[in-house]
Amino acid sequence: MRTRGKQPDVPAPRSPWNEIVPGLWMGGHEFRDRSGRLELAVVRDEFDVVQSLLRLPGYGPDAGVEHHVWPIPDGPLDGTQLAGVIRLARAANDALDAGRRVLVRCYHGYNRSGLVVAHALVQRGDTADQAIQLIRARRSAWALHNDLFVEYLRTGLATVRLLEELAE
Numbered sequence: 001m002r003t004r005g006k007q008p009d010v011p012a013p014r015s016p017w018n019e020i021v022p023g024l025w026m027g028g029h030e031f032r033d034r035s036g037r038l039e040l041a042v043v044r045d046e047f048d049v050v051q052s053l054l055r056l057p058g059y060g061p062d063a064g065v066e067h068h069v070w071p072i073p074d075g076p077l078d079g080t081q082l083a084g085v086i087r088l089a090r091a092a093n094d095a096l097d098a099g100r101r102v103l104v105r106c107y108h109g110y111n112r113s114g115l116v117v118a119h120a121l122v123q124r125g126d127t128a129d130q131a132i133q134l135i136r137a138r139r140s141a142w143a144l145h146n147d148l149f150v151e152y153l154r155t156g157l158a159t160v161r162l163l164e165e166l167a168e
Contacts, residue, residue, distance in 0.1 A: 010142055013109055016041030016158030018139045023096045024118045026139050029059050038108050041105075048100035051088050053112035066095075074146060079165035086157050089120040096120075111137060111146040118144065118153050128153040 016039075017027025026046065031040045043050055043060035050061045051068045061067055068091060070084040077085070092102045104120075106112035114135050121131035132150060135143045144150055150161045 010108065010110070010145070012038060013140050013142070017103055018108060019106065020117055020135055020138045021096075021121070023099070023101050024092060024117060024120065025103045026109050026113045026114070026135065026143070027103055027105045028107055029056050029105065030093070030108070036093065037130045041109075043103060043105075044099050044108070046101070047101045047103040049092070049095045050093065051104045051113075052100070053088075053106040053116065059158065073111055075108070076148060076163070077152075079125075079168060082157055082161040083166060085116055085119060086118045086161065089123055089157075092116065092120045093123055108142070111149055114139070114144040114146075115149045115152065119157050122153065122156075128156075 006031040006112045007131050009123065012030055012032045013028060014032055017025045017144045019025050027041055029041050045062045045065055047061065047065065049066045051070070051072060052070050055069045056072060061153045068088060070088055072084065075143055088104070092104060095102045103114040118128065118135055121134065124129055126134070132144050132153065161168070
């Protein structure tokens with residue numbers, strides 16, 4: 001399993017965030033600008049709802065923007081963490097259905113945010129593989145490079161959560 005902490009060769013994305021489907025964006029906390037310089041991806045009021053799977057001080061969003069924080073590792077998740085991912089995906093879909101712009105972000109905007117966004121797409125009717133392919137096409141080929149998260153999606157998060165809770 002590749003993760004940010006164990007794989008320093010994973011490149012920073014080329015944009016702070018990308019739209020995956022209309023109104024649903026995926027992003028991170030840093031990116032490389034056109035000159036190759038590392039830049040901070042600070043959210044102001046570009047979105048109506050921001051979901052942060054990693055919270056770093058000073059990265060926003062502005063006051064008045066709905067902000068959900070659910071820190072999870074870029075690795076194995078327990079039943080409680082999986083339940084939070086499922087809730088965030090549902091909340092993202094509820095916001096989309098209400099015509100709101102949603103950003104789901106983690107460090108690079110590849111794995112943890114990809115897990116939430118992919119699950120939201122599955123809730124909307126895509127297969128796991130369709131969701132993964134769309135995210136990689138719209139965000140980066142590096143998106144969802146965490147093989148464990150891909151397996152979670154293919155198995156189904158509700159099933160994985162149940163199995164995790166039985167194991168605990």
